[in-house]
Structure formats: structure tokens, C-alpha cells
Amino acid sequence: MITVLLAIFLPFIAACLVPFIHKFLTGRRIGWFVMTVPLFLFLLLLRLVPSLSNDAVYQYTFPWIPSAGVYFSTYLDGLSMIFALLITGIGSLVVFYSIFYLSEREAIGRFYTYLLLFMGAMLGVVLSDNLIVLYVFWELTSISSFLLIAFWYHRKQSRYGAKKSMLITVTGGLFMLAGFLMLYTMTETFSLRELIAMREVIAADSLFIPAMILVLLGAFTKSAQFPFHIWLPDAMEAPTPVSAYLHSATMVKAGIYLVARFTPVFAGHAVWFYVVSGVGLLTMLWGSVNAVKQTDLKALLAFSTVSQLGMIMSLLGVGSLAFASSESAHIALFTAATFAALFHLINHSTFKGSLFMVVGILDHELGTRNIQRLGGLATIMPITFSIALIGSFSMAGLPPFNGFLSKELFFEAMLSLQNANLLTLDSLALLFPIIAWIGSIFTFIYCMVIVFQSFFGKIPEPFPGQREAHEAPIKMLIAPLVLASLVVLFFFFPNILGTYILGPAMVAVYPQFRTIEGLVPEIHVWHGWNMPIFMTLGVIIAGILLYRFLGYWKGVYRLGFLQWTLDRLYNAFLTFGERVGTLVTRTYMTGSVRDYVAYIMLIFIALIGIGLAGFQQFVFDFSNDAPVEINEGLIVFVMMCSSIAILFARSRITAIILNGVLGYSIAILFVVFRAPDLALTQIIVETVTTVLFLLCFYYLPEWRTEHKSRSTKWRNGLIATASGIAVTVVALLVQGHSLYPSISIYYETASRLAGGLNVVNTILGDFRAFDTMLEVLVLFIAGLGVFSLVKLRRKRGADQTEEK
């Protein structure tokens, strides 16, 4: 339990500490401190792996907002473990790599703070059991991703990419939240574990499909599935370690995690299968086709990530069919798809991580990552070349690399659809392997592009780099080397991974099939001359042919419909939104305070009017009221006189003083009614307000009689009178009804419950402390707002004088 809590909070704590420690560990040395965090957590989590394979789970709950069903509950099972290990493992390597990647002049402290923030949030996502907590962490990953993409915020493209990713992922997150709330209305719980147990209840509910679609929208936006993938290529403006970490290994996999997590809740329904695997396959095809035409290596890798994510997604979709079938032989067939998905998830992190780091090295050493300006580097940078070769060939699905194994499993899973005549699938069953096969061919082509166009051929003249090209320093090569060796290791020993890491995860995805034979299949490097191997051979042959003649058919990409239509749509939508927003705002933002007051009052009257109309019980009960004393009458008379006098004041200072009289009279009234707290507050507020008025006096325009048209005057008068009447009516009505239980119970219990005798304060500070806390926050934000507005105005004023 402590491990899980530590895993979530240690990165956050470290993120808070980074600015302070940065003072002592200056420059890039701060990276060593940061690296200890994921490394420590990785080892800590690794210790739990053996117990997880014995079906142990680590669960811990403590109340956060129990009244709303929100418990901060952590939960570690096999599925969370895969992701947690990826986050911490790849995290350590990425931090190690970034130490040498970033230059000393960058804001290194800020970079690592964001990175740790992300790490904590991501671990929070995969280790939370409560959906609301999960959602909070989910959005936190979006925010930290935004900050990291915009790390070089002086670049316009960075800001654009950051905004785009934020808009798309956060919108998706909101949809997901709506889905969670629907699930809550069905089951009255936010706990994932309880949701899985209530599978039948959810499936029978009429909100089943909407909730499913909404949750999937969250997953698809996060995992860059078609048509939401457009943010990922633009996110490549981030520093390369960030791209390697967030945008290929971890954050974009959060959507995969969500889908896998919700498989036991939603799976078995035809819609789930068709949407998940359909969108997944489409994404795979679209991503791989688009990747081939890229000239920027990072953009190419971005599209390839999109495509690989689609592939994993489609496998999860096929895996969901296990819930729809009844024969145990079929079940094992489909669970194998999920197994392939999880296996490929790990493989993808290893090879794509190493590829990103290679691209980072090229960028770092040569100053460009444009394929057209690269070439012939195999002899100059042999180690970098080997890593790129391993990574690309693994991605292409060639032996002896782990990508080959998962690609075989992928084909097998797609072919297995034919055996199952489930969910009216017969005619479509053939389509799935065909799309998968075409997607794989394009995958093969862009892998060849990476290897051959940047490392073979002749060295371009003039050479892109300013300096003499040479092998990258060994320090930068360590991290990608570790990943590349994992790529090879996983090929030779896949079953260690299968038993210890994937097995528990399979149990987590299929809790009810834990007894079924073959839930965790053996992975064989060679399984005879069967269909998948023929498909792989076909991919290789077609891929090589198409790659050879790439120059002849590349023109296809210039066809109209293949252009960036989705991007254009996004941009047009933003421009359109801004224009409409401006238009609407212009109509009511007149710049006159008087108009704004009128709006506020009108809405106020309307709300009360509607409320009263619905209420329809006009009982004025004066029986409980105390008789009006003469002194009270006098005070009220003074108030009335001063407020009427304000209307006829000839100078502004008279008006301010009259307003003060009004305020102090209210204070006196409070004293008379024995409300010392209110009286005190009123007096001090009045004093401070008067000071403020005096300060502002300097700026206010000349006080002059305004000559407004008669109708305007009547209108304003009407609004003023109506709001006065509304308040009076409400005040009188409140006396006549007791809709809510009296709060005077607090008078008796305050001392006992909150240890205070002043009931007002115990309410403020204890019973309703949450409100008070937020009010304090609002006050602070308002203060900052005023401050910055004033400063901004002065700055602009200074600029204008300079221009003169």
C-alpha cells in the first residue's frame, strides 16, 4: 500500500522540491536528482511483480469527499503494473537521456518540474480506482503535456501545438467525465472495482451506450485515434525527450489503459467491438499511410505512433469479443488478442522510445531531422545507426526483434475473427485482416524510409551540421541502447514477460475467465507455415517493392482528399468560434458600467420572478416579527433620506459621503439588532471602500448632469425600482416559510462539534470551510486581477507616451 501511495505522491513532492534543489545542484546536474525518483519507484514496483503473479492486489482507500462518493482509493493489479513499470522505467531512461540532451541555457528546472508533475499524474491515472480521482489525474496529464509541448514557448508552432493538444484532450476528458457521471447514476458508485462487479446492471441500463461512447471519446482523444489524432503531430514541437516519453511511451497510452480497464465493464456488446476495433484499424491505416509522406523524422514517428496506437486499440476491440462468446475455445482465441495488445504495448514503448531518442541524437548532432537533408550516416554514426535499425525493423515486424512477435499475434487475432460467427460479423470478418495487412505494408515502408533515407545513400552536400559529423557521445547513447537491447531480449525471452507481467494483467482485464486454459498463451518465435507468416512475407515483399518505386507513386499524396483536411477543419472551427465569440461579445459589452449593472439587475429580477412564479405561495407572515422601535425607524429614515439624496447630489464627493452615511447606518442597524460581527465587518468595509473611492476619485471623469433621453431614464428607473421590490418581496417571503431546517441547531452544537462559541465563525471556518476556502481563493484571484489590470494599463500608457 505504501508503495502505491509513494508512487503517486513522490513525483509530486519531488516536483515541489526541484526549484529549491536546483539552487544547489545547478545546471544539468539537477537531472541526476530527478532521475532517482522514477528509478527508485521502478525498483520498488518491480519488487511487487512476483506477488502480483500470485493474484495479489494492493488496494488502499481513504475518504476524500465521502459525501459525494469520492474516495481516494489506489489499486494496483497486473494492468496497472504494466503501465506503472513503463512510466517509471521509460521515465528513468528519458530523464537520463535528457540530462545530456538539454543545453545548459534552457530552463532546466522548469522542464523537470513539469516532467515530474506529469509522471505523478500519469501514475495517478493508472493507480486510481475511483473514477473522479482518475479523472483529476487524467486532466493533470493533459495540463502537464500542454506545459511541456509549450516548453519553447517563444516559438509560435510550439504554442499552437500545445493549445491544440490541450483543447482536444481536455474536451475528450470532459466527455469522459460525463460518461463517468452516467455510470454513477446507474450504479451509485465511482469505484472501478464495484463497476466491474455490477456489469449486468450497467448493461441493462438505457444509458449504457451513451456512457460507453462518452468514455471512449475520452480514450480516443487521449490516444490520438482517428479523427482526433491531429494533435499528436503538432505535439512534436516539444523537446525530443518529451516526445519520447509523453507522446509515444506513456501519455498517449492512457487511452489504451482506459479501454483495457473498461473492457470488463462494457465489452461483449457489438457497439463496443465495432467502435473500438473499427476506429483502431482506421487509425492504423490512416496513420501509416500519412507517415510515409512525412519528411520530418519526428513527424514521421508521430504518425507511426498514431498508427501503432490504432493497432493496439483494434486488438483490444477484438479481445472484447471474448465476453460475447460462450465456447471456451473461442474465448481463448479472443483473449489472445488482448494479450497481443498488451504485449505490443510494451514492445512499442521500447522500440519507439529508442527511435525517438535516435532522432533526438540526429537533431542534436546535425541540427536537422529532415530526411531530405540526411543521408549516408551509417558509417559516420555506427552505433546510432544500429539502434535505429533495431528499432525500425522491430516496428516493421521483422525477426529477430520483439515487433515480429506481436505483429504475428496481431495477424492471428485479426484472422481469428473469421472463426467466430458472432455479432453479425460474417461478411465483415474478411475486411479486418485485409485492412490490417495494408496498414502493415505502409508501416513497413516508413520503417524503411527511416533506415535507408537517413543512414544510407550519399552524404548530402552541403552537410547540414555546422560541425564535423561524428558519433554522439556515449552518454547520450546509453538510454536508447538499453531500449534497443530490450527489443532483442524480448524476442528471445518473451515468455518471461508473458508469465510475470502480462499474465496478471490478463487476469485484470478478464476477471471472470481467470480459470480458462490458455488465458496467458505461450509465445513461440516460430509456429510453422501458417497464415500469419505468409502475411508477414507478403508485407515484406510488397513493402520492398513499393519502397523501391516510392518516387513513382508518391504523387498520390497530392490528391485533394488526402491533404490535411482534418487540420483545416480544426483551424476553421477555431477561427469561426473566435469570430462568433467576438460578435456576440461586442453586442453586450458596451464599456459602460451602468449597462452592466442593468444586466445584473435584470437577470436578478428575472431569476426571482421565475422562482416566485413557480413558487406561487405568497404568504406574508408578520406574526413573528418584533415591533419596530422608534430608534430603528429613525435609522431607516436616515438611510432613506441619504439614498434619495444621492440622486440629486451635485458633486461626486457629496455622493460618496452620502453613500458612506448609508453604509454606516446599516452598521448601526446591525448593532441595534445585536449582530456585532456584521456591524464590525460593515464598518471596516465601509472605511476601506471610502479610501478606495478617494483613490479612484482622481481618475473618474467630471461629474455632470447627464442628458439622457426620457425613455432611457424611465428604463433605468424601472429596473432600479423592480430590483428594490424584488429584494423586499423576497425578504418578506422568507419570514413566512421555512423550507429548510433552522440553522439554530448550530448554536447548540457549535461548541461541541467545532470547539468554538462564535457560531458565525464556526460556520465559516468549520461547517462550511470548503466555501470559505474557495471564497478566499476567489478573493485572491480578484486581487491579482485588479493588480495586473492596473499594471497593464500603466504599462500601455507608458508605451503610448514613448510613441508620442
Place this chain on the structure above:
Amino acid sequence: MQTVTKIVFFIILTFGVELFLSGHNNPGGGFIGGLVLSSAFVLLYLVYDIETVHRGTPFDFKRVAALGVLLAVGTGVLSIVFNVPFLSQATRVVDLPVFGETELGTMTVFEAGVALTVLGTVVTIILGISEDVE
């Protein structure tokens, strides 16, 4: 005027703190305490000029407000660490000099946060506008 202010300032300050501390059982509390404190500072600024006061109180009121927010939110978060619901309060009676027997608890810290925020915000706004005048 300046002489009087020197004395009055401290009286108001003490009054503000007293209000703030006594808030639990008697009229007063964080909000009012903060307001009284800020009015004391406003008086100072009125009597002396801004630079003089700045020399005497070399801290940024924006930071004071931020510290207040941190305290208020911090007590809430702290209660999570102690495994009780968010914003739970604990109390203990402590004897303070000058102010007599006072209950000190996380509530007091919370209220201190409120007071500091009010103080910081009010002074920031007033200073912001008045500095603009010059």
C-alpha cells in the same frame, strides 16, 4: 498626525490580531481581522508616503496574499495526510501572552490564511491604484 499614527497603528494592529484570535468564541475572526489589519496599513500609507512604509515593511503584499491562500488550502490538504476528511479541524487550548487563553487549532491556521489573504489583497489593490496616481 504622524506621531499619533505611530501609536494608533500598533493599537489597530493589536486589535486586528485580537479580533482574529478571539474569533472562535467572540465576535471577530479571520475576515474581520484581516480587514482591520489592512485598514491599519492603509492608515500608514495615508499618513506617510508609500516609500517610507515600504522601507519599514519590506515585503510584497501579493506574496502575503499568496501565503494566506497556501495556509488556508494547506490546512485542508493536511487533514488528508492525517487520514481524516478534507478540511477537518482540530483544536487545542494554548495560553498566549497578551491575548490570554486562546484556542489554537488548525482552525486558527485556516483563519490566519483567510486574514492574510484579505490583508494582502486589499493592500495590493489599494497600492496598485494609488501607485498609478503618481
